[in-house]
Amino acid sequence: MSFFSFAWNWLKQPQQWHGSGGIPIRILEQLYYSGLALLIAALIAVPLGILIGHTGRGAVLVVNIANAWRAIPTLALLVLLTIWLGFSVLAWLVPLVVLGIPPILVNVSEGVAGVDPELRDAARGVGMTPWQQVRKVEVPVAMPLIVLGLRTGAIFVVATATIAAYIGLGGLGRYIIDGLAVSNYGEVAGGALFVVLLALAVQAFFMGVRRAAVPKGLRQQGRAS
Amino acid sequence: MDWSAVPRLTWESAYLGIVPALIGLIISLPLGIACTRFRWLYGPVLSATSILYALPSLALFIVLIPYTGLTDTTVIIPLTLFSLCVLVPGVVDGMRSVPDPVRQAATAMGFGTVRRLVQVELPIAVPIVIAGLRVAMVSSISLASVGQLIGVSSLGYLIVDGYQRDFAMEIYVGGGFIIALALVCDLVLVLVRRLLTPWQPRRSRGEAKALAAAAAPTAMAVAR
Numbered sequence: 001m002s003f004f005s006f007a008w009n010w011l012k013q014p015q016q017w018h019g020s021g022g023i024p025i026r027i028l029e030q031l032y033y034s035g036l037a038l039l040i041a042a043l044i045a046v047p048l049g050i051l052i053g054h055t056g057r058g059a060v061l062v063v064n065i066a067n068a069w070r071a072i073p074t075l076a077l078l079v080l081l082t083i084w085l086g087f088s089v090l091a092w093l094v095p096l097v098v099l100g101i102p103p104i105l106v107n108v109s110e111g112v113a114g115v116d117p118e119l120r121d122a123a124r125g126v127g128m129t130p131w132q133q134v135r136k137v138e139v140p141v142a143m144p145l146i147v148l149g150l151r152t153g154a155i156f157v158v159a160t161a162t163i164a165a166y167i168g169l170g171g172l173g174r175y176i177i178d179g180l181a182v183s184n185y186g187e188v189a190g191g192a193l194f195v196v197l198l199a200l201a202v203q204a205f206f207m208g209v210r211r212a213a214v215p216k217g218l219r220q221q222g223r224a225s
Numbered sequence: 226m227d228w229s230a231v232p233r234l235t236w237e238s239a240y241l242g243i244v245p246a247l248i249g250l251i252i253s254l255p256l257g258i259a260c261t262r263f264r265w266l267y268g269p270v271l272s273a274t275s276i277l278y279a280l281p282s283l284a285l286f287i288v289l290i291p292y293t294g295l296t297d298t299t300v301i302i303p304l305t306l307f308s309l310c311v312l313v314p315g316v317v318d319g320m321r322s323v324p325d326p327v328r329q330a331a332t333a334m335g336f337g338t339v340r341r342l343v344q345v346e347l348p349i350a351v352p353i354v355i356a357g358l359r360v361a362m363v364s365s366i367s368l369a370s371v372g373q374l375i376g377v378s379s380l381g382y383l384i385v386d387g388y389q390r391d392f393a394m395e396i397y398v399g400g401g402f403i404i405a406l407a408l409v410c411d412l413v414l415v416l417v418r419r420l421l422t423p424w425q426p427r428r429s430r431g432e433a434k435a436l437a438a439a440a441a442p443t444a445m446a447v448a449r
Contacts, residue, residue, distance in 0.1 A: 075385070076396055076400030080396050080397075195283070199279050
């Protein structure tokens with residue numbers, strides 16, 4: 001039997017769609033954990049990235065942190081925090097936020113640092129204050145990379161939230177971990193299918209955000225190049 | 226703490242991490258070169274690799290189980306697909322970093338397309354391609370540990386076993402060895418780069434820039 005027939009046989013059963021362990025609730029849980037973690041990561045990383053990109057200080061440090069961060073095994077981070085703190089909000093929220101920050105930080109700071117110097121000079125030349133330069137010129141011009149950073153951060157957060165089912169978090173990863181524990185491949189496949197669909201939906205969402213948030217002038221430029 | 230299994234687990238982690246990055250490189254070289262030659266191809270290829278990259282590893286392992294079973298292959302395939310997201314842009318950026326006068330000089334000296342590619346363009350592209358390979362290898366070494374959740378053995382075993390027995394020391398050892406392994410492989414690739422391009426300064430600018438770009442997987446792709 002193929003992956004899809006396993007998944008289909010499981011998800012067509014009516015009991016999967018009701019109650020606290022039902023698919024709709026699990027999807028909402030996954031969105032809640034990922035959304036909360038991404039929001040916190042963005043609140044930390046976006047302003048910091050703009051500051052670093054604007055001043056040009058700390059850029060090397062950011063790149064090094066982002067590279068070192070790749071080597072950290074997600075599973076070890078989740079499991080260690082659970083052993084230290086017991087299973088609590090912090091045990092899953094801290095790893096999710098920590099893993100979401102680097103891609104946002106790198107993209108935002110690179111985006112803002114990469115704004116054409118002539119554009120900066122022009123902004124200063126028409127009498128903009130530093131704050132106006134950031135808000136009206138640098139951030140809008142860097143918007144494609146800012147959205148890309150959020151998108152990449154979301155990828156890591158969603159993936160980690162799935163693995164976090166192993167330490168007892170709810171969400172779609174539950175089906176995978178619980179199904180594996182009792183060797184019910186149908187449940188595992190059903191969970192994996194929804195994780196994949198959710199990840200694709202998150203990508204589509206951020207492509208929509210990009211379309212809405214990137215200034216018109218920049219979009220045309222993108223098409224020409 | 227039982228150390229007897231550590232060498233075997235380290236070897237398994239190295240295998241599960243290094244093989245996907247190398248297969249990824251073998252796929253990316255022709256694909257990236259094709260994308261530089263036929264510019265229209267690069268957009269669709271980038272979209273495809275970035276969509277694959279967005280899929281959580283655990284879910285992809287599960288999808289493959291009916292086809293490849295609980296084997297190394299089930300872990301290697303998804304990690305290979307992820308590596309394409311950094312490696313293809315790495316090859317394309319590397320090829321684009323070849324200055325036009327250099328290319329023209331090679332042609333003027335009577336180099337054909339293939340000889341120019343092998344003797345001129347690829348050597349110049351090496352630093353940026355290796356920067357991509359470093360990122361791909363480090364991430365697949367650390368991601369391979371997730372395979373332990375479906376029973377594919379690696380240093381991830383120490384993490385899972387330590388958690389089940391509430392034994393933090395084992396988790397430190399597992400996590401520490403994974404990070405150390407990733408750093409050793411990273412160092413080896415830096416040395417390979419120096420051996421392949423002895424004419425380059427120790428730390429080339431293109432490489433530093435490529436690392437910055439690769440740090441944010443699809444950054445450069447969309448930026449240009």
